[in-house]
Amino acid sequence: MTTKDVRTYRQELLGALRLRRVDADRIGEAVAEVEAHVAETGEDPREAFGPAREYARRFPSPLDDTPPARRRLLNAREAAIGAVVGLLGAMGAMGLVYDESFLGIPPAVCLAVSVLLAVPVIAGLARRAGTARDPRTGAPIGGTALTTGLIIGGGYVLLLALVAGVALLTR
Amino acid sequence: MSGDERWPAEWMRAVLLTSVLRIVAEGETYGYSVARRLEEAGLGTVKGGTLYPLLGRLQDDGLVTASWREGDGGPGRKFFVATPAGQEALRERTERWHAFTARVDALLQTTTEDPR
Numbered sequence: 001m002t003t004k005d006v007r008t009y010r011q012e013l014l015g016a017l018r019l020r021r022v023d024a025d026r027i028g029e030a031v032a033e034v035e036a037h038v039a040e041t042g043e044d045p046r047e048a049f050g051p052a053r054e055y056a057r058r059f060p061s062p063l064d065d066t067p068p069a070r071r072r073l074l075n076a077r078e079a080a081i082g083a084v085v086g087l088l089g090a091m092g093a094m095g096l097v098y099d100e101s102f103l104g105i106p107p108a109v110c111l112a113v114s115v116l117l118a119v120p121v122i123a124g125l126a127r128r129a130g131t132a133r134d135p136r137t138g139a140p141i142g143g144t145a146l147t148t149g150l151i152i153g154g155g156y157v158l159l160l161a162l163v164a165g166v167a168l169l170t171r
Numbered sequence: 172m173s174g175d176e177r178w179p180a181e182w183m184r185a186v187l188l189t190s191v192l193r194i195v196a197e198g199e200t201y202g203y204s205v206a207r208r209l210e211e212a213g214l215g216t217v218k219g220g221t222l223y224p225l226l227g228r229l230q231d232d233g234l235v236t237a238s239w240r241e242g243d244g245g246p247g248r249k250f251f252v253a254t255p256a257g258q259e260a261l262r263e264r265t266e267r268w269h270a271f272t273a274r275v276d277a278l279l280q281t282t283t284e285d286p287r
Contacts, residue, residue: 029249030223032239033202036247037219040203049220058224060231136239136247 006038009045009052014132014142016056021063024130030059032135081121089114089156090163097167111160122152177215189264190214191225195235196253196261202226205251226251234260 010031017027038045049055063071088110094100095107102110126149132141143151187209194200194208202222209217229235234257239249253261 026227029227032247033223033249034219036249037202037223040248041219043219048218049223050218055220058220059227135249 006035006045009049010035012052013049013056016053017059018129018142020056020059020061021128022056022059022061024132026059027132028135028141031132031141036136081117085114085118085121085156086159089118089160093160093164094167097164097171118153118156122149122156125149125152183214183217186214186268187217187221188225188228189261189268191222192229192234192253192257192261192264195226195229195251196258199250199252201248201250229257232260233257 013031013034014027017030022030034045034049037043038048041048046052066074091102091105092107092109092111092114095102095110099107101107126145129143129145129148131144131146133139134141190209190212191205194205200208202219205226206217206219206222209215226235226237230237230251233254235251235253237249237251239247241247
């Protein structure tokens, strides 16, 4: 076992647990348990705990109680909200550059509605991801809720900037 | 009985939770030490991937509590201790387990003495 194996496994487990939307406190515990165990036994984490994705399935997830049909519906709803936010934002950004309205809606209004929708959606996603902390040190493991929000928010701003940039170039 | 004895997986699934609770109820302990105790008891090697979720379940059910502490110069360890509810659950499960195995024993006796 090398520290690199442990680091890789830790990242894989963190990702798999996040994907399952396991509670952030639980994630911190699980990762610390693996680290403490292999530090003590010298075992390869994959050997002792199995592949990270399989091990992650041993932890309770809110998704377990959601029937697949409902899960698909919720995913579709999130995708739809994302599409509306992105489309309105893009139309707003493009409209401001071209000085044109989209479906009769002034670009500033498009942009404002997009931002007003995006802020609570991004805040909600960040809150849901939460901050997993190492129970031994209290230090965040991976990103905090704030960094998650900043990354998604950054992606959104980048999208608007790209659209505006392309519009400027093709004007 | 050797420590690397392998028992059928379904037997282990049935006994492991109560066995782990029993070990924790003996006194404050941590994951690796529980695994060693199980092995010494002749139940074979129980991997971390099996053990920690069980300890987590006991914790969720309020039968054990856990806290992180530094070991003696070693890495931080998660120590588990049985709650009064855990001690009570252990007493009850042990009693039921004895009744259950006595019946299985009695059945196996009769069937081996008088096959068919």
